[in-house]
């Protein structure tokens with residue numbers, strides 16, 4: 691492990707006259723809701739040097755690692771890593787970096803992997819609708835990627851599509867009641883939207899905005915090069931990134947000088 695003095699993410703520091711590029715990399719938490727009501731949690735990072743997502747534990751063996759985190763499961767947890775600036779970097783801009791080109795240029799070269807939220811909840815297609823409703827409680831207006839047991843994308847489910855938590859009373863006629871109970875969907879995969887645009891984690895912010903406009907959707911499931919779901923990017927994530935990238939250099943995240 692290299693010794694780097696006072697890491698400041700996205701900036702260059704010098705140690706023993708070698709220019710080092712320092713990155714703060716968020717640890718991402720993906721929670722998969724599975725049949726039986728269990729929650730499987732996985733910690734991952736989108737490595738800015740390798741431009742791909744993998745298990746966060748791999749970072750502990752990486753020569754670029756500068757600082758691990760005390761609690762990788764905490765909200766906002768991140769690690770710090772560094773490399774010589776001459777090394778090829780896949781990512782030119784991270785949260786908090788200042789613009790170095792026009793906004794359009796930045797949007798055209800920034801991967802969605804560094805923009806999307808660091809937490810994501812997915813639901814397995816075989817999960818019972820009633821179980822998912824129970825796990826979500828009163829939360830509505832949210833959407834989740836639906837995945838198979840390997841984490842591959844099957845579709846998307848919106849919490850609003852799960853129906854009321856208190857079902858309407860069944861019809862009094864026995865024949866009709868049995869027919870309805872036989873036909874009623876029970877699994878998440880039966881009510882999900884199956885035709886969704888999967889967006890690659892190395893796709894750029896500008897492409898994601900275009901895809902949302904063309905498809906008229908507010909979110910895109912994001913997949914790794916192996917085809918597993920690594921997140922869900924919302925229009926608000928992109929707007930937030932645009933606002934940060936476009937803010938004057940003398941202002942902080944809250945518009946204060």
Ligand code: SF4
Pocket residue numbers: 715735736737738739740748749750752753754755756769770771772
């Ligand atoms: S520690 Fe290494 S593997 Fe992990 S994000 Fe940093 S450069 Fe990538």
